[in-house]
Amino acid sequence: MLQPGFFDLKDRYNKLNERDPLVSLNALIDWENFRATLNEVRQNPRKSQAGRKPFDVVLMFKVLVLQHLYNLSDDETEYQIRDRYSFCRFLNLTPEDRIPDAKTIWLYREQLVLRDLMKGLFNDFDDQLNDKGYKAQKGQMVDASFVDVPKQRNKREENQQIKSGEIPERFENNPNVGRQKDTDARWTKKNEETHFGYKNHVTVDNAHKLIRDYKVTSAEVHDSQVFIEILAENTSADVWADSAYQSENNEISLAAMNMRSHVHKKGKKNKPLSERSKKANTRRSKVRARVEHVFGSITNEQGGLYSRVIGFARNQLKIGMMNIVYNMRRFMTLSRKSVPAI
Missing domain, CATH: 3.30.420 (Nucleotidyltransferase; domain 5)
Incomplete structure (x- = not known):
């Protein structure tokens, strides 16, 4: 069976250029501008050099952007990166490269949550927009x-406890139940x-x-x-x-x-x-x-x-990701409108 060569892949990418919005997104946005903020997820030094190195922080952020552009779950994101040439190219990966799996995506997002980095990333992109003339x-x-x-199916007294800032006893005694209950959301x-x-x-x-x-x-x-x-x-x-x-x-x-x-x-x-x-x-x-x-x-x-x-x-x-991805899409639209007709 013939293996695809370099020019076969290049020809396929050239065909994708005609309709792939990710090409414009990659070209317009300075992704390295996010690195200083994203590097905070790697503040703790590795205990050992053994094992696989972690994925690049900017690459992982671009994975989250793909998720919100196309409304994908973690599992679906992993599958689509494996399946789509356009996603691989956006992430600067070849089909042979190791790709982040669903668990890696979840863990990376948890690190962003833990360090409360979203507003900083949003402001990083706003600075880019200002520098680009917007x-x-x-x-x-x-x-x-x-x-x-998703709506919660709680007892009335449990809802009253949640509203007053307490955690119902059933949630604390049964961790499997508690993990599925959003006690911060409100009606x-x-x-x-x-x-x-x-x-x-x-x-x-x-x-x-x-x-x-x-x-x-x-x-x-x-x-x-x-x-x-x-x-x-x-x-x-x-x-x-x-x-x-x-x-x-x-x-x-x-x-x-x-x-x-x-x-x-x-x-x-x-x-x-x-x-x-x-x-x-x-x-x-x-x-x-x-x-x-x-x-x-x-x-x-x-x-x-x-x-x-x-x-x-x-x-x-x-x-926050909804908002920053909207701004990225809007930036693409504004950039197209500002290009003079030939």
């Missing part, structure tokens, strides 16, 4: 979206819809529709509670948000920060909005609605605002 401009839009997790209700999980609070710049900062909370935290905290640097002082963010304290805080509020007004029980306020809200909506495109893109292109991992720390990483 500074935050024309104001910012703030919004939040639920990230649902909440909005517009007759019930959600269980977390919230992804983001601020998006109006010029490029890139996420500039974010914060993860449990689902019951009201949008307005982290409004001021996630506001990012921008060349414009304009801030857009829906009526959930409307409060006297937020307006005072925005004024103190020399920011211009375009937060939607909301009527009160005995004081409905005037026609002038309604028209002003309509004008604000034309800008503010752009932030919905971000969550729509994550839902449609990255598998949705849903998570199967358990616990706040792991979901903080999961949601």
Whole structure:
């Protein structure tokens, strides 16, 4: 049986170039820029030089990017790297190279969780975006979206204990049960819809529709509670948000920060909005609605605002990866638009 030669592989890669978005992703992003932050997972020196060397930290980070681009589990990621030439090339691996298995991927992600590195990696990429000419401009839009997790089937008294910050006795006495219970996620209700999980609070710049900062909370935290905290640097002082963010304290805080509020007004029980306020809200909506495109893109292109991992720390990483991968995809789109026609 004939073995594939170098030129056979090169010819196959050339054919892939026509439709493979990973080629652009590899070319546009400076992956080495993440190394300083990622090296923290290798802080503890190896006890022995025996055995296989660990995989490169940047390669493993790119594996996580692939997972979130294509909404893959650890086992499916291992299989797809073995199966796809495009994945191997993105990771700079040949079909003969050793590849990370599902357990290795899980352990690497746990190291990122343990050292709380996700926000640092997000900021590393934001610095890249600024250096490439995509500074935050024309104001910012703030919004939040639920990230649902598998619903828990607990007893009523157990839910009450979890809500008060206690761990139910059944979870502690049976580790197999406890490991499957997310005691950090919370229930909440909005517009007759019930959600269980977390919230992804983001601020998006109006010029490029890139996420500039974010914060993860449990689902019951009201949008307005982290409004001021996630506001990012921008060349414009304009801030857009829906009526959930409307409060006297937020307006005072925005004024103190020399920011211009375009937060939607909301009527009160005995004081409905005037026609002038309604028209002003309509004008604000034309800008503010752009932030919905971000969550729509994550839902449609990255598998949705849903998570199967358990616990706040792991979901903080999961949601952070959703956000950084969205920015990478958006960066590719912006780069294509900025290329002059020949």
